[in-house]
Amino acid sequence: MIELHGYGPLLLDGAWLTLRVAFASVAVGLVFGLIGATAKLSNSVIARGAATAYTAIVRGIPELLLLLIIFYGGSLLLQQIWRGLGSNSYVEIQPFVAGTFTLGFVFGAYATEVFRGAILSVPKGQIEAAHAVGMGRLLVFRRVMLPQVWRFALPGLGNLWLVLLKDTSLISVVNLNELMYNSRSAAGATREPFTFFVAAAVIYLAFTIVSMVMLQYSEKRARRGVRQS
Amino acid sequence: MIDSIPQLLVGVWMTVKLVALALALGICIAIPLALGRVSKHPFLWMPVYSFIFIFRGTPLLVQIFIVYYGFGQSESVRESIFWPFFKEAYWCAIFTFSLNTAAYTAEILRGAIQAVPHGEVEAAQALGMPRLLMLRRVVVPRAFRLALPAYGNEIILMLKGSALASTITLLDLTGVARVIVARTFAPYELFLIAAVMYLVLTLIIVRTLKYAEWRLSPHLRPPPYSD
Numbered sequence: 001m002i003e004l005h006g007y008g009p010l011l012l013d014g015a016w017l018t019l020r021v022a023f024a025s026v027a028v029g030l031v032f033g034l035i036g037a038t039a040k041l042s043n044s045v046i047a048r049g050a051a052t053a054y055t056a057i058v059r060g061i062p063e064l065l066l067l068l069i070i071f072y073g074g075s076l077l078l079q080q081i082w083r084g085l086g087s088n089s090y091v092e093i094q095p096f097v098a099g100t101f102t103l104g105f106v107f108g109a110y111a112t113e114v115f116r117g118a119i120l121s122v123p124k125g126q127i128e129a130a131h132a133v134g135m136g137r138l139l140v141f142r143r144v145m146l147p148q149v150w151r152f153a154l155p156g157l158g159n160l161w162l163v164l165l166k167d168t169s170l171i172s173v174v175n176l177n178e179l180m181y182n183s184r185s186a187a188g189a190t191r192e193p194f195t196f197f198v199a200a201a202v203i204y205l206a207f208t209i210v211s212m213v214m215l216q217y218s219e220k221r222a223r224r225g226v227r228q229s
Numbered sequence: 230m231i232d233s234i235p236q237l238l239v240g241v242w243m244t245v246k247l248v249a250l251a252l253a254l255g256i257c258i259a260i261p262l263a264l265g266r267v268s269k270h271p272f273l274w275m276p277v278y279s280f281i282f283i284f285r286g287t288p289l290l291v292q293i294f295i296v297y298y299g300f301g302q303s304e305s306v307r308e309s310i311f312w313p314f315f316k317e318a319y320w321c322a323i324f325t326f327s328l329n330t331a332a333y334t335a336e337i338l339r340g341a342i343q344a345v346p347h348g349e350v351e352a353a354q355a356l357g358m359p360r361l362l363m364l365r366r367v368v369v370p371r372a373f374r375l376a377l378p379a380y381g382n383e384i385i386l387m388l389k390g391s392a393l394a395s396t397i398t399l400l401d402l403t404g405v406a407r408v409i410v411a412r413t414f415a416p417y418e419l420f421l422i423a424a425v426m427y428l429v430l431t432l433i434i435v436r437t438l439k440y441a442e443w444r445l446s447p448h449l450r451p452p453p454y455s456d
Contacts, residue, residue, distance in 0.1 A: 059385070060431035061424045062392030065403050069420045072410070076417055166288035173396060180290060187298065194299030201287040201295065208286035 004199065007186035011196070014182030015203050018168050021096060021178060025103035025164055032108020037115035051112060058109035064170050066106065071098040071174045099171035107164050114156035118149045151222040158215035165207055179203060233409050233419060240405030241426055247319075247391045247401060251326035252384060258331035263338035263372075264364070277335070284332035289390050292329060297321040297397040322394045330387050337383060341376035342368060374445050381438040385431055392427075402426055 004011070039051035058066070075092045082091050122145055130140045172181035183200040187193040265277040284292070300306050300315045314320050345368050353363040395404030406423040409415075443450075 057428065060389075060428040062389040062403060062427060064392040064395070065406070065420060065424055065427065068403075068407070068410075069417075069424065073417045073420060162286075169288040169290040170393075172290070180288070180294075184294075192302055194295065194302035197291055197295040197299045201283075201291045204288055204291060205283065205286045 005190050010182045010186055014179035017178040021099055022165050022168050024100045028104025029107025029111055033111025033115050036108055036112030040116050055109045055112050058106055063106055063167050067102040067170055070102050095174045095176035099176055103164055103167055107160055110160050114153050118152035121152045122148045154219050154222050236405050240402035244391050244401040247394055248388050250323050251330055254327035255330035255334055259334035259338055262335035266339045267342050281332045281335055284329050289329055290393055293325045293393055296325045318397045318399050322399055333383050337376050337379045341372035344375050345371045377442055384434055
């Protein structure tokens, strides 16, 4: 067993914050993704253009750089707004907020494509059939679209979740005391970097494995109405 | 503002070097890995599967920290002949990035190898091709073409991942931007310029891949006009 010199609880604290920031980012990201997909499928040229620019730009910039832009740039922007309001105090965006927003923003860009594909995968005939039996728009969405979009989108979203989980480690660069940051502190205090970074890796791996098992289960559940060959 | 652009371009060069070298080494490691991954022999596929799983299941940041900060912890590494290599941030980055991209690429190649139409393999066998010749002439070239779109995504992910080199003191594009920002307190503009440079790099990669895909699929293009 690895000797953690009493730093185990610190790592677990960090791991808990990692999970919280990951869930918060997914919530933000799903909203961005749904808005993006709606915009991409809309009839408005402006909405389509904006969504295309969003996905193209986010997918071409490193997450780390985006985080730095949002963290430092956002703080500077807030500072200027504050100054404009006549206050002199120093303001800074919290690392948690900057991190959640950044990862959510990135997740949303990729999720836009996932949702777009899933929405387009629902056969048109089913929607026509639903309208033909007199279902209203909302009912069609809830009974016909949603269960199937969910099923088509789930594998893609699952992959994005696994990527996001790993990307939370980047937030340690702007001093959020999540798993990576805490293992760095422990590594510095004990002069045993190998031990603590491997411990962090093991925890991330455990999160990945648990996520994969749960995703597999929910994909199976989402498929339960489909006839299998 | 303008006067920091030459410095950023030096960073761009470093980023390009890191990505190109890691991709080249990565693919050399990935091909045997992918072949091992599709093997039916447990002694072959199980270690390969674990390698791929570990590299894909942990953050690149953790991997690069284990290599750069972690390896020096043990006396035996510091006294071994590898130390001059692992002492350098540059080689640590290359080492980590190559193994990381190799794991992802191997998985992409595995999918592609399994997608090679079975009939083509059968045809090769019917012609009496030995296994290695068949791999070299039929399976691998076919798999490369099938893998190209997914591999293109991996190249872009590697470009984005290379920004992590800045966390181990390397002066890649992100690293240079961070150093200048720390000196001049001008985050907004400088990070935005760096972002635009990354976008340009991405665009070049995407265009090149489109061209490569076009070149590699003459059989899918409509025939030239004739009457």
